[in-house]
Amino acid sequence: MSKLPNITTSIFSVMSQLANEHRAINLSQGFPNFPEDERLLQISERLIRENIHQYTPMAGLPSLMEKIAAQTTKQYGRIVNTSTEMLITAGATQGVFTTINTFVSAGDEVIILDPSYDSYEPSVLVAGGIPVRVSLNEDYTPNFNRIENAITSKTKMIVINNPHNPTGRIWTEKDFESLETILEKHPQILILGDEVYEYITFTQPHISFNTRKKLKHRTVIASSFGKSLHVTGWKVGYLIAPENLMSEMKKVHQFLVFSVNSFSQHAIAHYLDVVDFNEVSKMYLRKRDLFQNLIRDSRFELMPCDGTYFQVVNYKEISKLNDVDFAKALITKHGVAAIPISVFYNDATDRSMLRFCFAKTDETLIAAAEKLCRI
Structure with a gap:
């Protein structure tokens, strides 16, 4: 019997395969296509012959953890005890899975805000929990009435992705205050704060759960170097949480990957x-x-992009096709690959939106924009 009977080939694989078949410009999957920092490559070349290839300690390499703690203090003013409050993970996705499977038991409910990253619900299902999908507003800001109405006596956790993939929105001070007001009434609820795009923000500063005095004692924060250092294939992330939560997560991590x-x-x-x-x-x-300037005069409508490296557009002036079919047609007829936003919703909400990844070379973005402006 399958624990994930409804999981099929991911939309990312489908779109990338279709893009390859039609030699389309791939702005669908969220990874950079430009070279890594030369300094990182030089460091890697120097280290490769050193005696560093055996197991690190289970919780992570101490020197890396100290550097992360120093950066967290510099960025957010939080003092992190590396021996009790930090865990290096095999990417943030493993950190998410570890967190959910540590604290969620059979019958527990987990609130997930839609549109949502595709690993949250499967992690809840494997744990035996019940995903409760709550839609954001039409402008992709949080709807706190819906969030509060979704809370029951079985609610164990709420997952909050900020900056937000796939929409590129980020939370405001007012948003955090609204969440704090709600959760004051429900002290049993834990927060999983997915902050992998924390260092990619534009219109306003990223507000981290690291800075929220009313929440950080009940929050697990997942971060990643893959996005901020554009080395997604290295799969190195980390979790920060208070000791009482971290000690339990280390037990699961130890038998999931042991060390990174x-x-x-x-x-x-x-x-x-x-x-x-x-x-x-x-x-x-x-x-x-x-990218915005290149397609501003196209028939696509640009949605706000506060952070991440994703740009959402509306194509309602171009086609009446549903977003999955339009995304496929965009590849086969126009040579550009994107991701339809409906796949990030439990109920496949379709508002004629696509997500483009602009973590690409300028040449790639210019070539893609030329095609998009001809539509």
Whole structure:
């Protein structure tokens, strides 16, 4: 009997395969297609012959954890005890799975805000929990009336992705205050804060759960180096949580992966001495602005993009096709691949929206925009 009977081939695989078949420009999957920082490559070349290829400690490489703790203090003012409040994971997705499967038991409900990243619900289902999908507003801001109405005595956790994939929106101070007001009434509810795009924000600063005094004692924060350092294939992420939560997660992590790739941890630990996350954000801001300006005169309507490296557009002035069919037609007829937003909803809400990834070379973005502007 399958634990995930309704899981089929992901839309990312479908669109990328179709893009390959038709030699389309692939703006669907969320990974950069430009070279890594030369400094990171030089560090990697130097380290590859050093004695760093055996197991690291289960919770993570101590030098990397100290660098993360220092960056967390610098960025958010939070002091993190690396021995009791941090865990290095095989990417943020493993961190999400570990968190959910540590705290969610059979019959527990987990609130997921739609449109949502596709790993949340399967993680809940494997744990025996019940996903409760709650739609965001039409402008992809949180609807706190819906969130509060979804809470029951069985609610164990709420998953909040900020900055938000797939929509590119980020939460405001008012949003956090609304959440705090609601959760004051429900002290049993834990928060999983997925903050993998924390260093890619544009219109306003990212507000992290690390800074929320009323919430951080009940929050597990998942972060990732794959997005911020554009090394998605290295699969190195980390969790930050109070000791009482972290001690339980380490038990699950130990028998899931035991320890994370040693070479990547060493290389990132050295690279954190030289990388400037403000420069990462500026680089993606330039790419966002380039892509927006290139397609501003097209028939696509640009949605707000506050953070991440995703741009959502509305195509209602172009076609009446549903978003999945239009995304396929965009590949086969026009040579550009995107992701339809309806696949991120439990009920396949279709508002004629597509997600483009602009973490690409300027040449790729220019070539894609030329095709999009001809539609």
